[in-house]
Amino acid sequence: MRISEWFRSGTPWVWLSASAVAANVFLVASLLVVLVWQGFGHFWPHPVLDVTLPAEGGRVIGEPSQSETVPVGRLRSLGLPVPEGRDMVERQLLKVGNRDLLGSDFRWLMADDLQGARYPSDLAVMERREWGNFYGFVRAVKQEGQVVAEGDAVAAAVAERLERALAIHEEIRHTEKDEIGAINYGLERLRLRGRRLELDKDADPAKREAIEAERKALQAEYAGLQQKLVDLYGQIRRDALLVEVSSGQQVEVPLQKIVRVYYPNAMGLSGKLAFYFGKLGEFVADEPREANTEGGIFPAIFGTVLMVFIMTLLVAPFGVIAAVYLREYAHQGALTQLIRIAVNNLAGVPSIVYGVFGLGFFVYFLGGHLDRIFFPEALPAPTFGTPGLIWASLTLAILTVPVVIVSTEEGLTRIPRMIREGSLALGATKWETLWRTVLPMSSPAIMTGLILAIARAAGEVAPLMLVGVVKLAPSLPLDGNAPFIHLERKFMHLGFHIYDVGFQSPNVEAARPLVYATALLLVLVILALNLVAITIRNRLRERFRAEES
Amino acid sequence: MRDEHGTPLLTRIRAFDGLTGPVTALITEEQRKGFVAVDEQGTLGVFHATAHQTLLTHALGVPPTGRLALAPRANALLVEDRTGQIHFQRLTNAHPEASWSALWGKVWYESYPGPDYVWQSSSASNDFEAKFSLVPLSYGTLKAALYALLVSMPLAILGAVYTAYFMAPALRQVVKPAVEIMGALPSVILGFLAGLWLAPALEKYLSGVFCMLLVLPLGCVAFAWFWHKLPKRFQSRLPEGWQPLVMVPVVLALTWLSLALNHPVEDALFGGDIRNWLVNEMHVGYDQRNAIVVGLAMGFAVIPTIFSIAEDAVFGVPKHLTLGSLALGATPWQTMTRVVLLTASPGIFSAVMIGMGRAVGETMIVLMATGNTPTTDFSPFQGMRTLAANIAVEMPESAVGSTHFRVLILAALVLFGFTFLFNTVAEVVRHRLRQRYSSL
Numbered sequence: 001m002r003i004s005e006w007f008r009s010g011t012p013w014v015w016l017s018a019s020a021v022a023a024n025v026f027l028v029a030s031l032l033v034v035l036v037w038q039g040f041g042h043f044w045p046h047p048v049l050d051v052t053l054p055a056e057g058g059r060v061i062g063e064p065s066q067s068e069t070v071p072v073g074r075l076r077s078l079g080l081p082v083p084e085g086r087d088m089v090e091r092q093l094l095k096v097g098n099r100d101l102l103g104s105d106f107r108w109l110m111a112d113d114l115q116g117a118r119y120p121s122d123l124a125v126m127e128r129r130e131w132g133n134f135y136g137f138v139r140a141v142k143q144e145g146q147v148v149a150e151g152d153a154v155a156a157a158v159a160e161r162l163e164r165a166l167a168i169h170e171e172i173r174h175t176e177k178d179e180i181g182a183i184n185y186g187l188e189r190l191r192l193r194g195r196r197l198e199l200d201k202d203a204d205p206a207k208r209e210a211i212e213a214e215r216k217a218l219q220a221e222y223a224g225l226q227q228k229l230v231d232l233y234g235q236i237r238r239d240a241l242l243v244e245v246s247s248g249q250q251v252e253v254p255l256q257k258i259v260r261v262y263y264p265n266a267m268g269l270s271g272k273l274a275f276y277f278g279k280l281g282e283f284v285a286d287e288p289r290e291a292n293t294e295g296g297i298f299p300a301i302f303g304t305v306l307m308v309f310i311m312t313l314l315v316a317p318f319g320v321i322a323a324v325y326l327r328e329y330a331h332q333g334a335l336t337q338l339i340r341i342a343v344n345n346l347a348g349v350p351s352i353v354y355g356v357f358g359l360g361f362f363v364y365f366l367g368g369h370l371d372r373i374f375f376p377e378a379l380p381a382p383t384f385g386t387p388g389l390i391w392a393s394l395t396l397a398i399l400t401v402p403v404v405i406v407s408t409e410e411g412l413t414r415i416p417r418m419i420r421e422g423s424l425a426l427g428a429t430k431w432e433t434l435w436r437t438v439l440p441m442s443s444p445a446i447m448t449g450l451i452l453a454i455a456r457a458a459g460e461v462a463p464l465m466l467v468g469v470v471k472l473a474p475s476l477p478l479d480g481n482a483p484f485i486h487l488e489r490k491f492m493h494l495g496f497h498i499y500d501v502g503f504q505s506p507n508v509e510a511a512r513p514l515v516y517a518t519a520l521l522l523v524l525v526i527l528a529l530n531l532v533a534i535t536i537r538n539r540l541r542e543r544f545r546a547e548e549s
Numbered sequence: 550m551r552d553e554h555g556t557p558l559l560t561r562i563r564a565f566d567g568l569t570g571p572v573t574a575l576i577t578e579e580q581r582k583g584f585v586a587v588d589e590q591g592t593l594g595v596f597h598a599t600a601h602q603t604l605l606t607h608a609l610g611v612p613p614t615g616r617l618a619l620a621p622r623a624n625a626l627l628v629e630d631r632t633g634q635i636h637f638q639r640l641t642n643a644h645p646e647a648s649w650s651a652l653w654g655k656v657w658y659e660s661y662p663g664p665d666y667v668w669q670s671s672s673a674s675n676d677f678e679a680k681f682s683l684v685p686l687s688y689g690t691l692k693a694a695l696y697a698l699l700v701s702m703p704l705a706i707l708g709a710v711y712t713a714y715f716m717a718p719a720l721r722q723v724v725k726p727a728v729e730i731m732g733a734l735p736s737v738i739l740g741f742l743a744g745l746w747l748a749p750a751l752e753k754y755l756s757g758v759f760c761m762l763l764v765l766p767l768g769c770v771a772f773a774w775f776w777h778k779l780p781k782r783f784q785s786r787l788p789e790g791w792q793p794l795v796m797v798p799v800v801l802a803l804t805w806l807s808l809a810l811n812h813p814v815e816d817a818l819f820g821g822d823i824r825n826w827l828v829n830e831m832h833v834g835y836d837q838r839n840a841i842v843v844g845l846a847m848g849f850a851v852i853p854t855i856f857s858i859a860e861d862a863v864f865g866v867p868k869h870l871t872l873g874s875l876a877l878g879a880t881p882w883q884t885m886t887r888v889v890l891l892t893a894s895p896g897i898f899s900a901v902m903i904g905m906g907r908a909v910g911e912t913m914i915v916l917m918a919t920g921n922t923p924t925t926d927f928s929p930f931q932g933m934r935t936l937a938a939n940i941a942v943e944m945p946e947s948a949v950g951s952t953h954f955r956v957l958i959l960a961a962l963v964l965f966g967f968t969f970l971f972n973t974v975a976e977v978v979r980h981r982l983r984q985r986y987s988s989l
Contacts, residue, residue, distance in 0.1 A: 016773075031734070
């Protein structure tokens with residue numbers, strides 16, 4: 001066959017469209033690979049190198065993070081010294097940490113300069129609560145200014161004293177956040193009760209005295225805790241490390257600021273694995289540090305789950321009842337048709353428009369009125385008249401209700417006629433038929449709809465930015481203070497966390513690995529939900545195919 | 550009023566009507582660009598400069614003198630009449646900034662060289678003139694959507710055609726859910742990858758990506774010819790409808806080839822640095838987060854939508870039509886273009902419309918993958934700001950009940966209007982198509 005004939009037969013175009021399919025699949029796969037690679041790689045302990053630069057005579061200690069090959073011209077235009085006689089040079093980005101000493105976390109070095117790099121096994125990485133990582137050699141451990149360990153004894157002493165400091169830190173956190181937090185919450189409630197009495201023009205002195213007595217008790221408790229805190233702070237300040245940094249200078253690092261000390265160059269495979277899973281655990285279960293760029297994302301996971309859970313509680317009855325009514329009871333006429341078109345159209349409305357609606361209607365209108373009726377004592381500070389958890393859940397509920405309606409309706413239409421008629425012929429009423437046979441049989445379809453709604457809601461960010469998500473919530477919406485669940489509180493969210501840390505953070509470069517990890521977590525959750533939904537849907541189809549035949 | 554070569558010129562910019570007699574007194578508002586004037590006959594006029602509108606004319610009933618005083622919040626006015634008596638007037642004028650011409654027309658703003666479309670809702674300075682033109686935002690929205698469609702349409706429609714018509718059923722059962730799962734990926738992830746990973750990568754491999762436009766289709770066709778020339782024994786190993794399996798490594802290799810061509814092409818055609826070349830030779834600025842990045846990322850988000858609906862439409866074409874065409878001696882591709890595509894074209898059209906609706910309303914991707922600069926520039930190397938992204942950026946910090954807040958809600962309404970239009974058209978077309986299929 002000649003080439004012109006081959007073209008006329010159209011075979012190349014078939015191949016071209018086949019490659020379009022291949023390209024689509026390739027796109028999905030490459031996206032997942034990028035996420036998995038960047039997301040899982042972050043927690044692995046990377047070796048830290050120590051190199052003396054020949055040119056400037058300086059010395060650099062740092063963790064290699066990425067390298068690139070760049071045209072010489074681009075570097076020259078940036079005013080950097082470049083080797084002569086080459087078009088392309090390779091350069092390496094090092095995470096040098098010690099931001100309080102060096103000013104910036106990262107530094108580019110030419111690959112040539114890294115020739116003589118060494119990986120000393122006693123080189124330590126210290127994760128700190130502030131200012132990022134600290135790299136250097138721990139030369140001595142000090143207790144109240146006196147050196148207590150030196151040389152080989154340092155590693156053991158550091159481990160032991162760090163454990164003590166962490167325990168004290170945990171106790172301080174518990175006292176400040178849980179105990180004092182509860183007292184503050186109680187005091188605020190008392191203030192509101194007093195204000196309420198004023199507003200109600202209730203001059204009963206007994207009530208006022210009761211409030212006053214409770215306030216005194218809380219304040220006494222607070223004074224006790226305050227004393228305890230002062231003691232704890234005194235204890236945690238005891239130890240410090242003497243660390244030699246890249247410039248040869250010895251710097252004192254207080255142990256109370258350190259979260260973790262490790263020696264990446266000395267770790268074997270098992271040590272690295274243990275470290276990796278330790279970090280992974282911290283990532284999932286801990287609170288964020290340093291403007292969200294370090295530590296964990298637990299509040300974001302918690303906020304997402306709770307918000308989606310409340311949304312499901314709201315959307316499930318509404319969606320299912322609407323679908324049942326539309327399919328089983330409503331007269332199938334122009335009106336129901338119109339409603340169906342409206343529901344379909346609702347599914348296509350941009351999510352940000354739902355956000356605007358939620359802000360205007362739920363937050364300012366509904367919330368504002370609720371405040372005026374039920375919480376006048378707190379005004380002008382809004383209680384429900386400000387973005388919060390309940391409004392976010394409600395907004396997402398109306399955003400996802402079309403998914404549930406469409407899916408449930410589809411499930412109801414798939415139920416064979418004979419099953420309904422059989423049930424009716426046996427004397428069941430319409431309601432009994434619906435409740436005992438039709439709904440149980442369509443439950444997988446309802447489940448599918450709900451799962452898809454959850455998957456959609458978990459990944460939605462744009463409307464939440466208007467109705468209740470914040471970058472850092474001081475407390476979780478669920479805690480030990482009655483009434484335990486605080487629907488009016490603002491919360492953190494995985495998707496917003498990605499946007500905020502990746503784009504609004506002051507130190508994007510340092511935060512990037514964490515964002516990849518968060519993104520990977522979110523994608524895995526959503527993919528898992530979708531796969532479950534697809535599996536249920538396929539099973540359902542198989543089952544009905546079997547029953548119809 | 551405008552400077553030209555540094556010399557101040559008096560230029561007529563706006564004329565206001567409403568007052569008939571000569572103006573005897575004029576006073577400007579302290580915080581907004583409004584002013585109040587009184588003419589000889591005692592008619593009071595309230596105006597707004599930026600919005601270019603006469604808000605109120607009111608006969609005071611007293612002959613005024615030249616003195617007026619306006620409350621700092623512009624909600625009350627004192628007028629002195631000839632007898633020296635002072636009259637108090639209450640003014641209710643909450644949102645004078647919004648008018649049709651201020652929202653949609655070209656406006657000559659203060660210290661601008663000429664009339665322009667500008668969105669700039671707030672500034673640090675006190676005597677700031679709020680610029681509420683929705684034109685750059687709507688323009689950005691359509692620009693982003695068009696670039697997204699440019700990327701997604703060929704991939705999604707070609708892919709849908711193949712999946713629905715040529716693909717082996719066993720493979721189709723895997724491919725279709727896989728592409729649909731692609732649609733479930735949260736847009737915040739796509740936006741984040743586009744902004745932090747794709748944008749720098751694209752900047753580095755820009756010429757390579759342009760090569761891809763040429764290399765990928767040509768390479769695929771060339772590979773098909775090569776496959777065609779292979780011995781029959783080898784060809785028959787691949788069952789009909791499994792071609793994509795072979796194409797995945799080919800696409801991978803071609804992508805790699807294009808990116809490897811990046812440096813040679815850049816050196817040969819663009820003098821070693823394509824960004825400098827663009828700026829110096831073509832006089833086009835290059836933003837790192839530009840329309841190409843948005844097109845790719847949002848294209849990725851739209852592909853599943855278009856793919857899924859178009860695939861359904863093509864798959865729904867009655868079998869007897871295609872079988873008849875094949876029986877008359879047409880090749881599969883001829884059947885495809887002359888019979889299947891013609892029948893399914895309304896479905897494909899509605900798929901594109903729904904994809905367009907999705908692209909218009911997409912927020913997070915544009916928010917993260919563009920520089921969010923409101924411009925009216927169609928260059929692929931420049932960013933944009935869309936209606937949706939604008940709402941997400943400005944809504945949380947706008948004062949409740951202010952004109953800005955209301956304009957943002959209006960922007961949401963415009964956005965709703967756009968998507969409502971696309972969705973309704975698509976729904977109607979699809980409905981017609983369903984009826985046609987059932988009658989065939």
